[in-house]
Amino acid sequence: MKRNWLMKSEPNEYSITDLARDGVGRWDGVRNYQVRNMMRDQMKVGDRALFYHSNAGALTGIVGEMEVVRTAYPDPTQFEVGHNHYDAKSKLEAPRWLCVDVAHRQTFPTPLLLSTMRDDPALRDFALLRRGNRLSVLPVSASLYQYLRMGAGATK
DNA sequence: GCCAACGTTGGC
DNA sequence: GCCAACGTTGGC
Numbered sequence: 001m002k003r004n005w006l007m008k009s010e011p012n013e014y015s016i017t018d019l020a021r022d023g024v025g026r027w028d029g030v031r032n033y034q035v036r037n038m039m040r041d042q043m044k045v046g047d048r049a050l051f052y053h054s055n056a057g058a059l060t061g062i063v064g065e066m067e068v069v070r071t072a073y074p075d076p077t078q079f080e081v082g083h084n085h086y087d088a089k090s091k092l093e094a095p096r097w098l099c100v101d102v103a104h105r106q107t108f109p110t111p112l113l114l115s116t117m118r119d120d121p122a123l124r125d126f127a128l129l130r131r132g133n134r135l136s137v138l139p140v141s142a143s144l145y146q147y148l149r150m151g152a153g154a155t156k
Numbered sequence: 157g158c159c160a161a162c163g164t165t166g167g168c
Numbered sequence: 169g170c171c172a173a174c175g176t177t178g179g180c
Contacts, residue, residue, distance in 0.1 A: 132161040
């Protein structure tokens with residue numbers, strides 16, 4: 001079964017523009033067990049995901065769409081001494097952290113801003129908007145996914 | 157820069 | 169296993 005996701009990244013770290021340039025990108029740096037487990041147990045090749053720019057001021061919002069092209073594998077950055085995602089407690093023979101690869105599908109014509117979503121009564125129960133939500137990867141129902149991408153002006 | 161809301165760590 | 173201290177996320 002194909003699933004739909006929303007995945008957050010701070011654009012000054014890795015943006016939709018970066019992914020568009022790269023074509024395929026490695027979604028690394030996840031350091032939350034709940035998110036790791038979702039990626040490990042549920043994320044499959046062919047799953048689609050909305051790209052969300054977090055911590056981007058007035059530009060915070062859903063900016064594009066991507067597709068999972070490689071299932072979870074050990075995140076190499078956890079072993080890179082000096083890297084800001086380095087984890088001294090993770091061992092090569094028992095990696096703690098996983099990443100997936102994603103391919104750029106489209107950059108939406110009109111990003112669906114957080115401020116717009118907050119004003120939309122239809123999104124009242126959307127987990128992304130709940131106070132204190134800190135998961136960087138969220139499952140999104142098929143109908144909500146479609147609603148959001150239409151809201152961002154997706155044409156295909 | 158502030159701060160609420162978490163998640164993680166480590167002492168006990 | 170509890171829980172205080174600390175670190176991080178992320179909106180504002």
